[in-house]
Amino acid sequence: MGLFSAITAKIRGGLAKTREVFVAGLKSLLLGRTLDEATIAEIRRRLIEADVGVKTTDRFISHIEEQFRAGKIDKGDQVLDYLKHELRSMWPPQDRELRRAAMKPTVILVTGVNGAGKTTSISKLANLLKSRGDRVMLGACDTFRAGAVRQLEIWGERLGIDVIKGHQGGDPAAVAFDACQAAKARGVDFLILDTAGRLQTQDPLMRQLSKIRSVVGKQIPGAPHEVILVLDATAGQNALRQAEEFSRAMGAGEGGGVTGLFLSKLDGTAKGGIVIAVKEATSIPVKFVGIGETPADVQPFEPEAFVDALFEN
Numbered sequence: 001m002g003l004f005s006a007i008t009a010k011i012r013g014g015l016a017k018t019r020e021v022f023v024a025g026l027k028s029l030l031l032g033r034t035l036d037e038a039t040i041a042e043i044r045r046r047l048i049e050a051d052v053g054v055k056t057t058d059r060f061i062s063h064i065e066e067q068f069r070a071g072k073i074d075k076g077d078q079v080l081d082y083l084k085h086e087l088r089s090m091w092p093p094q095d096r097e098l099r100r101a102a103m104k105p106t107v108i109l110v111t112g113v114n115g116a117g118k119t120t121s122i123s124k125l126a127n128l129l130k131s132r133g134d135r136v137m138l139g140a141c142d143t144f145r146a147g148a149v150r151q152l153e154i155w156g157e158r159l160g161i162d163v164i165k166g167h168q169g170g171d172p173a174a175v176a177f178d179a180c181q182a183a184k185a186r187g188v189d190f191l192i193l194d195t196a197g198r199l200q201t202q203d204p205l206m207r208q209l210s211k212i213r214s215v216v217g218k219q220i221p222g223a224p225h226e227v228i229l230v231l232d233a234t235a236g237q238n239a240l241r242q243a244e245e246f247s248r249a250m251g252a253g254e255g256g257g258v259t260g261l262f263l264s265k266l267d268g269t270a271k272g273g274i275v276i277a278v279k280e281a282t283s284i285p286v287k288f289v290g291i292g293e294t295p296a297d298v299q300p301f302e303p304e305a306f307v308d309a310l311f312e313n
């Protein structure tokens, strides 16, 4: 109970904008009100506006219309209860836990477009794992962007976590190789690899990512055990497209594909419905959400806590 309320309190803070704009709007529309067709149309508009996604919104709205026209519901409060209930049951007990290799180290490859929040999210993940008692190492495979290595190094210094690096402009796969060697030699539990931002349409960069994967796989059996795609929650529909296209570009199936999503910057948007749209658009589980700019601003994604944080006052 104590732990649960702590989680809820933190995610509540991160979802403040969404709650104040989207949910508060819904509540003022529905609480204590009698339902009519115009209100149902307005609910639809607000769900779409909050990035909930067309498919899910239409499913909700059809059900509400049906119930309303059949005379089974006539109050706004009943709609709110229905929405909360639907949202809570949307996520099957999916595998949201971070995978862990049978033999350490577990390798996590982090990818996404420029500015999505990869490096920041890595520091959060590293911090979280370290706080759970795991030994973590970072590999600075973003050799492309000036300052990228230094950015990761600074996080490493602050968190007391080793960072393996090469030189700027060097081969990122070579850094990945060195990082694997070091991770094995030092017996760490997790190796997290930062990579340069890329678009799923940039063939050379996607090939570079494949090369990193194959180097890592040769060094450590089954690696990378997780491929985490970082998506910027403020990017709306673009984030959804990235999820679809990255997972296609990275190849699905055994040993391939994106294994989990890190939805960053949820604190920076009033459209937290994106979490729902991502569920609608892809079968890749959201494993973490980012709710601020410091290493502590991370939450494992828990649907119950998420819905509670959205709807409770």
Ligand SMILES: Nc1nc2c(ncn2[C@@H]2O[C@H](COP(=O)(O)OP(=O)(O)O)[C@@H](O)[C@H]2O)c(=O)[nH]1
Binding pocket: 112, 113, 114, 115, 116, 117, 118, 119, 120, 121, 197, 230, 264, 265, 266, 267, 268, 289, 290, 291, 292, 293, 297
């Ligand atoms: N508000 C907020 N900002 C974030 C979050 N995650 C990352 N950022 C910011 O997004 C910007 C880009 O992050 P960075 O990690 O450098 O992105 P990268 O290019 O994908 O490595 C930085 O200014 C971060 O502070 C988050 O969860 N919330």
Ligand SMILES: [Mg+2]
Binding pocket: 118, 119, 120, 142, 148, 194, 195
């Ligand atoms: Mg970066």
